[in-house]
Amino acid sequence: MLKDLYRTFLEFLRTFGALQLFFLRLIAYSPAVLVRRFGLVVVQVFNAGALSLVIIMTCGFFVGGVLGLQGYSNLAKFNAEDSVGAFAALSLLKELGPVITALLFAGRAGTALASEIGLMRATEQLSAMEMMAVDPLRRVLVPRFLGAVISMPMLTAIFCVLGLLGAHLVAVDMLGVDSGAFWQQMRSSVESSDVWEGIIKSVVFGIAASLFAVWEGYNAIPTAEGVGRATTRTVVITAVSVLVLDFMITAVAI
């Protein structure tokens, strides 16, 4: 029983260390790939970013709408419904934007990455590359990792802007808050440090989500079942680690 626990712990330690080394290798190869194989990265920005655009925009819009509704009905109790703009902007920028975008990203782009790479492993495409003396890490993983990392901050920004539009639509156009007051309250309470906090979060979450997706795909057991399990694990691990990281960054920022 104790021995099992010990072995599990050792196994965890080994996986964790392997993940760190894997991450370092990805980072180490990134500059060269970015310069020499920019075309590959562009395709992956398209896959991870452009293809996630519709879901991100839709969700951003509705999350903003909810913030408008909730903010209005709660702030109206204190006759502070003008602050709904500030409320929506701060919630979106600092928390909801980065976190929800990362979760959606894990579901949309992360699973796609993990299953694509897992399938390449299962169908021996990665072995074939190795045999053609092409390093799959550089040719397959790094471009996908970079494409995802580049996409995340942009998706987050788009999510936030759509969210603000949604909040504006609900609060101003439906509930009758003055448009000038909406923007004025927002501007006077949002500092540029709030925006930066959100951007930093989105970059960190982007790195985490991409790393786990690529890692899980690369280490998937090369069977149909293994690939399925890898995609599931990608979503779970990304979601948990994004929320933990969110807490840590917020704690440091405040």
Next chain:
Amino acid sequence: MQQTRSIEMGTGLFVLLGMGALFFLTTQITGSNDFSGAKTYKVTAEFDNIGSLKIRAPVSISGVTIGRVKSVSFDKEKLKAIVILEIDSQYDQIPDDSDAAILTSGLLGSQYIGLQAGGSLDSLVDGSEIYYVQDAIVIENLISKYLFSQGSKDKED
């Protein structure tokens, strides 16, 4: 090749949207009263008590924000709080005998520095000091002062 073209266009559109959104967030949402980029000049003021005044609190005159608190420190010899204000250079004609008061926005709001224009012909410049200051009102002091005066009034009666 048709496929590559549409991928490139999609990526271009996405990056454009992303950049636009980032630009919008960094410039349009944040306060227009952010002076980090503009030219400023610094003025000091000494207070006995600054209450809960924070760095980056607004400095305003007639209700218009013209600057921010740059730093707050404590002078060991004078035993006073030294506050350095950063004021936008376009407001360079504030009389040098203006007074600075630490005020509270709203009943429970955060504190800021309000300037009251004086009558001097000379203006504040970089490095000058504001001599006429009014400390933060600490609500406990206010209450005890009120009670004390009530007590002495009772004795007179």
Next chain:
Amino acid sequence: MNDAAEYLIEIRDLHYTRGQRAIFTGLNICIPRGQVIAIMGPSGTGKTTLLHLITRQLVPDSGTILVDGVDIATLNQKELYRLRRRFGVLFQNGALLTDLSVFENVAFPLREHTDLPNRLIRHVVLTKLHAVGLRGAADMMPAELSGGMARRVALARAMVMDPDILIYDEPFVGLDPISMGVIVRLVRKMNDVLGVSSILVSHDVQEITAVADRSYLISDGKVAASGSPDELNKASSDLVRQFMHGMADGPVAFHFDAPDYAEQLLGRDAE
């Protein structure tokens, strides 16, 4: 390269275990130049593992593998990649890159390793595709190909860098007789026309008999028999006979290890 080496690939006393299971226990194989060598064995004897060991995708527990007289365990990453360029490998299902067209799949090694102008790449790729009879399919995607076509494309890709050694991993599995015939013909043709050496891993006895110069039969982690297909066909060993003639029972038992049938049915072991 070392001309003194008698054999192109020489495997000496190879040991390899995966988990608890010993896969090779003292394997010795020599592969001469310019011939088609078949490596046969019942399923699960580690034929594919052997290919991975030869190309150092796996590292043996002990024993040496010499390619052209050079111990591949001593190579660093760069030298290993240079060595691998001399191999052309045809994987079980072709392993074509699914996001590239047939043309780009064949062009892939050229694009990765050379700075040839597009016109030349086009020329080389079309030549190789023509050799496998699929020049017309250049613009198709791998998903649109049949199994046999995918394997022919993979063969074109394996040849595009003009390797010295072609390795085929189960090239006949899951193909209809016509496609099988086509692959058999291509294996022989590539070997004779291009002067390469071929290693063929398979358990399709008939096809091997048709194409191989020499066969090794692996069983229980060792070479059980070797020789030309005819010699093997006439061999007296029970195992070889069972394998070559596809008999259900023999040294490789029909029944997996189990408790006594009668006893289990009568439920004695439950007591």
